[in-house]
Amino acid sequence: xxxxxxxxxxxxxxxxxxxxxxxxxxxxxxxxxxxxxxxxxxxxxxxxxxxxxxxxxxxxxxxxxxxxxxxxxxxxxxxxxxxxxxxxxxxxxxxxxxxxxxxxxxxxxxxxxxxxxxxxxxxxxxxxxxxxxxxxxxxxxxxxxxxxxxxxxxxxxxxxxxxxxxxx
Amino acid sequence: xxxxxxxxxxxxxxxxxxxxxxxxxxxxxxxxxxxxxxxxxxxxxxxxxxxxxxxxxxxxxxxxxxxxxxxxxxxxxxxxxxxxxxxxxxxxxxxxxxxxxxxxxxxxxxxxxxxxxxxxxxxxxxxxxxxxxxxxxxxxxxxxxxxxxxxxxxxxxxxxxxxxxxxxxxxxxxxxxxxxxxxxxxxxxxxxxxxxxxxxxxxxxxxxxxxxxxxxxxxxxxxxxxxxxxxxxxxxxxxxxxxxxxxxxxxxxxxxxxxxxxxxxxxxxxxxxxxxxxxxxxxxxxxxxxxxxxxxxxxxxxxxxxxxxxxxxxxxxxxxxxxxxxxxxxxxxxxxxxxxxxxxxxxxxxxxxxxxxxxxxxxxxxxxxxxxxxxxxxxxxxxxxxxxxxxxxxxxxxxxxxxxxxxxxxxxxxxxxxxxxxxxxxxxxxxxxxxxxxxxxxxxxxxxxxxxxxxxxxxxxxxxxxxxxxxxxxxxxxxxxxxxxxxxxxxxxxxxxxxxxxxxxxxxxxxxxxxxxxxxxxxxxxxxxxxxxxxxxxxxxxxxxxxxxxxxxxxxxxxxxxxxxxxxxxxxxxxxxxxxxxxxx
Numbered sequence: 197x198x199x200x201x202x203x204x205x206x207x208x209x210x211x212x213x214x215x216x217x218x219x220x221x222x223x224x225x226x227x228x229x230x231x232x233x234x235x236x237x238x239x240x241x242x243x244x245x246x247x248x249x250x251x252x253x254x255x256x257x258x259x260x261x262x263x264x265x266x267x268x269x270x271x272x273x274x275x276x277x278x279x280x281x282x283x284x285x286x287x288x289x290x291x292x293x294x295x296x297x298x299x300x301x302x303x304x305x306x307x308x309x310x311x312x313x314x315x316x317x318x319x320x321x322x323x324x325x326x327x328x329x330x331x332x333x334x335x336x337x338x339x340x341x342x343x344x345x346x347x348x349x350x351x352x353x354x355x356x357x358x359x360x361x362x363x364x
Numbered sequence: 365x366x367x368x369x370x371x372x373x374x375x376x377x378x379x380x381x382x383x384x385x386x387x388x389x390x391x392x393x394x395x396x397x398x399x400x401x402x403x404x405x406x407x408x409x410x411x412x413x414x415x416x417x418x419x420x421x422x423x424x425x426x427x428x429x430x431x432x433x434x435x436x437x438x439x440x441x442x443x444x445x446x447x448x449x450x451x452x453x454x455x456x457x458x459x460x461x462x463x464x465x466x467x468x469x470x471x472x473x474x475x476x477x478x479x480x481x482x483x484x485x486x487x488x489x490x491x492x493x494x495x496x497x498x499x500x501x502x503x504x505x506x507x508x509x510x511x512x513x514x515x516x517x518x519x520x521x522x523x524x525x526x527x528x529x530x531x532x533x534x535x536x537x538x539x540x541x542x543x544x545x546x547x548x549x550x551x552x553x554x555x556x557x558x559x560x561x562x563x564x565x566x567x568x569x570x571x572x573x574x575x576x577x578x579x580x581x582x583x584x585x586x587x588x589x590x591x592x593x594x595x596x597x598x599x600x601x602x603x604x605x606x607x608x609x610x611x612x613x614x615x616x617x618x619x620x621x622x623x624x625x626x627x628x629x630x631x632x633x634x635x636x637x638x639x640x641x642x643x644x645x646x647x648x649x650x651x652x653x654x655x656x657x658x659x660x661x662x663x664x665x666x667x668x669x670x671x672x673x674x675x676x677x678x679x680x681x682x683x684x685x686x687x688x689x690x691x692x693x694x695x696x697x698x699x700x701x702x703x704x705x706x707x708x709x710x711x712x713x714x715x716x717x718x719x720x721x722x723x724x725x726x727x728x729x730x731x732x733x734x735x736x737x738x739x740x741x742x743x744x745x746x747x748x749x750x751x752x753x754x755x756x757x758x759x760x761x762x763x764x765x766x767x768x769x770x771x772x773x774x775x776x777x778x779x780x781x782x783x784x785x786x787x788x789x790x791x792x793x794x795x796x797x798x799x800x801x802x803x804x805x806x807x808x809x810x811x812x813x814x815x816x817x818x819x820x821x822x823x824x825x826x827x828x829x830x831x832x833x834x835x836x837x838x839x840x841x842x843x844x845x846x847x848x849x850x851x852x853x854x855x856x857x858x859x860x861x862x863x864x865x866x867x868x869x870x871x872x873x874x875x876x877x878x879x880x881x882x883x884x885x886x887x888x889x890x891x892x893x894x895x896x897x898x899x900x901x902x903x904x905x906x907x908x909x910x911x912x913x914x915x916x917x918x919x920x921x922x923x924x925x926x927x928x929x930x931x932x933x934x935x936x937x938x939x940x941x942x943x944x945x946x947x948x949x
Contacts, residue, residue: 250545254942263528264553264942268544272534 216244220252224259231262234270238277246282283318283325285363287311288342292331298338304328306353307341310360324360369435376431384415384426384437393439396448396480398455398473398565399514400427403884405523409515411451412477415439423447448481457488458537459566460509466567471880473565474512495540500548502727503556503572503720503876508540511568517541517560524869525838527670529554541568544942553673553944557666557838557867558720558744558876571720571877574741575751581712581741582625589712590700591621592632592692592771596718596782596872597745598897599890603879604749605759610889612897614779615764620757621716622765628700631767632715633774635688635695636781636790638915639663640906642685642932644794645923647862651828656680658833658848658860661787663687665725666867666876668936669944670838675845676938676947678852684933688781689715689722690731692771693738694931699919700771701734708734714741716748718782718875721867733931744877773911776898783891784836784871785812785819788864792823792832793905795862800826807904813895815870815888818844820860832862837869 223240227233237260241252248271257264271277289295289304304315311319311326318325334340337349341359348359365380371388378387383406388395399410406428413426418436423444431437438444455474463469495508513532518541521530529552533542543552561569581587602611621629647659662668662682672679686694692715697708715722719742725731726739743751752759766772777793780786789809796804811821812832817840820833835841844863851858868874870887873894898904906912920928937946 263522264544265522265528265531268542268546269531269533273532 213245213249217251217255219244220255224255228259229261231260234260234262234267235274238267238271242277247278247280249279249281278316280316280318281322283322285323285344286325286327286342287360288327288329288332290330290332290334290338290340290342291328292335292338294335294338295331295340300339302353303339303341303351303356306356307360310357324363367431367433369431369433369437371437372439373436378431380430382431384424384429384431384439385413387431388415388426388437388439395426395439396477397427398477398512399516401516401563401565401883403524404516404519404563407515407519409513410455412448412481414444414447414451416441416444445481449483452478452481452483453486453488455512456483456486458491458493459512460492460507466510467570468510468567468880472567491537493537498548498550499572500550501554501556501572501724502550503723504549504554504558504561505570505572506541506549507568507570509568510566511541512566513539513541514565516563516565517569520559520563521554523839525555525557525559525867526842527553527555527557527838530560547943551943551945553941555666555669555673555838555867555944556721556724556876559868561720561876562874562878562880562882571744571747572723573747574723574743575747578714578741578743578751581714586710587712588627588704588706588710589625589714590628590630590696590771591626591714591716592630592635592689592696593617593621593716594632594689594718594722594782594872595636595779595786595894596875596878596890597716597748598779599782599873599893600718600878600882601745601749602759604745605752607760609886610893612893613759614897615766616759616762618767619762619765620752620759623757623762624752624755626714628768628771630692630696630771631774632688632692633778633781634767634771634909634911635691636778637775637906637909637912638691638932639685639688639781640777640787640790640794641912641916641923642691642928643683644791644798644906646683646685647791648795648798649924651830651861658858658863659683661791661862661864662936663781663787664721664865664867664872665719666721667838667841667865669721669724669939670841670867671845671865672936672946673939673941673944674842675849678845678849679936679938681848682936684929684935686731686932686934687722687725688778689717689742690725690738690934691932693726693731693740694734695771695915697734697736697738698931699915702919703770708736712740713738714743715739716743716745718745718872718878719868720744720876722877730934745875746877746879749879770911770914773909774901775906775909776901776904777906778909779897779901780894782872783813783894784815784866785809785834785864786871786894787866788812788832788834788862790906791862791864792830794907795830796823796825797905797907799828803905812864813891815884815891830861831859832864833860834864836866836871836874838867841865841867 227237291300313326341348341351374391395413398412408425408428414423415426416438498506518530522528598614602613660681693713696713701708723742777790812834818835835844848858873890874887
């Protein structure tokens with residue numbers, strides 16, 4: 197593994213987007229003229245920026261010799277990829293079967309209302325991103341919610357703001 | 365190697381590698397298809413062509429399954445029929461079924477397949493999604509509500525044309541065909557060639573229609589409406605009226621247009637001859653000066669935008685001569701207006717084109733050298749056929765009539781503009797004369813004719829060895845331009861002197877505005893029609909056209925004169941490979 201391959205942790209919180217582009221160049225260099233490595237390159241680019249802005253898509257297209265329409269198709273096909281910036285904290289409400297049965301949908305609606313965001317959106321202050329997950333293996337605690345890496349079980353509507361407030 | 369198998373218990377012997385679909389046709393069974401098209405690689409996305417093979421666990425898609433030795437195939441079992449019906453019903457469950465007002469009514473492949481598989485009820489509940497119709501392009505409308513996601517448009521756009529404007533966006537029920545970033549085809553690298561509209565089996569992609577505006581102009585007593593028809597149109601307009609593919613209808617077309625009350629019926633072929641004089645003089649000048657070689661033709665507006673977008677560093681090689689459509693537009697509002705004493709603002713200049721990109725070309729802001737938009741409205745072959753039918757005109761019953769003077773007379777060299785290689789052949793016929801002062805004797809230049817993707821030849825003109833190349837279809841153009849690009853970068857010069865490029869496979873006879881279902885085999889037959897008209901005409905060299913001589917004497921002076929440059933030449937722009945917009949002059 198080359199040096200540049202080892203660490204693609206998201207550093208978007210510390211550096212401005214402009215400062216990330218030299219690092220993107222390094223990622224592209226690893227995959228230059230290799231169109232079949234598109235998903236890998238996009239994966240690393242997203243880890244770097246937290247999302248895939250248009251300029252990143254264009255640079256990947258040029259570097260890997262993939263057309264933009266193909267990149268766009270891949271990004272919109274896989275729900276992992278995002279074209280909107282992610283917030284500092286990710287809020288994921290579980291809608292797996294057990295959570296759904298025990299009120300996951302109401303939890304989601306309440307979180308959405310409190311944050312003023314729809315699923316897939318990021319709040320204007322870039323503090324939170326809201327997403328849905330299908331089962332996180334915490335069915336015994338249904339309905340469950342994930343904020344960053346912390347699992348919250350038996351989430352009550354009244355407690356939601358209290359939970360979210362802890363994440364600045 | 366030949367293999368034997370049975371289809372519906374009938375023995376069939378075919379070359380190894382033959383698909384079940386092809387083998388079944390040999391023994392008389394037409395398996396219904398929807399996403400399949402003979403010009404494209406089978407993708408099997410629709411599944412309508414499923415068949416049963418004895419011993420196989422699941423049904424197979426006939427379009428993409430190769431027949432194997434000893435297989436016992438059944439194309440018409442109860443299970444197969446049920447599956448096909450179910451697939452069509454599922455497609456219909458979220459298809460906008462306003463067939464009576466759809467542009468594809470009676471030419472729709474889905475309509476045809478629904479009747480073929482015997483759909484008489486709809487068992488699935490309808491899930492209608494109201495998508496916004498994309499009208500951002502000057503040439504093409506994209507209506508996702510009609511789309512069946514067969515992917516043919518993406519295949520022709522990406523694999524054959526290599527424009528890569530279209531993609532599958534999102535997934536599942538939300539899947540749609542879109543451009544990158546989903547901002548509309550008018551904000552994408554789309555070059556408006558319209559091949560997607562020709563290959564779309566339903567009414568999801570079609571031309572932006574100008575018919576209403578043309579009717580309005582025809583009904584306005586204050587307007588003087590003139591019309592021109594591209595060379596290729598006469599080789600296929602007949603098909604829209606049930607005539608055999610490749611029937612030549614030049615005379616009937618002129619007669620029909622006159623009966624539709626166009627005030628003057630001219631012919632683009634006249635300005636095709638003029639293009640040859642301008643472009644021929646230009647190429648001779650460039651060769652003598654050894655500058656900007658090779659000259660690349662610029663008649664095909666889809667090609668021109670492709671060049672501007674993907675090869676911006678080569679735009680100086682494109683001929684500055686306007687396309688025949690654009691030259692005609694300018695002359696209709698200058699030369700003709702002066703001659704007739706009609707104020708140009710009263711003239712409405714209409715063109716009939718095999719092409720959707722001509723709509724884009726007509727709207728290019730620099731093409732206004734008459735002081736007005738030179739060409740006001742562009743109708744595709746499909747649109748003019750619809751208008752003729754609306755007017756109660758049956759083309760088959762029309763007499764043969766010539767076009768009007770002074771913009772109607774043409775030679776055989778002009779009519780072959782519609783076929784791949786035709787512009788090159790016409791140019792060589794006149795370039796020979798321009799260089800030597802003598803006529804080229806054998807003017808049938810067979811080496812540049814035919815459906816081969818890239819054609820090359822060398823011709824010796826009084827010791828000057830000219831190397832020329834012809835490409836049709838933008839994928840072939842890309843191969844040729846990559847080669848030229850590399851030669852220029854590495855050796856400082858290219859082996860070619862003249863290059864003809866037409867955006868559409870087959871040339872204009874295969875244009876994006878031609879009758880639905882225009883496949884490669886038909887395009888080849890239409891090309892023959894144009895070469896036959898060429899052979900039948902008394903004059904076959906552009907420089908011999910008396911009306912061309914007259915326009916230079918009375919109006920333009922000489923080819924590439926200052927006036928010609930002002931009126932008949934243009935310039936090109938560098939465009940962004942992201943959204944196709946002009947980035948600089």
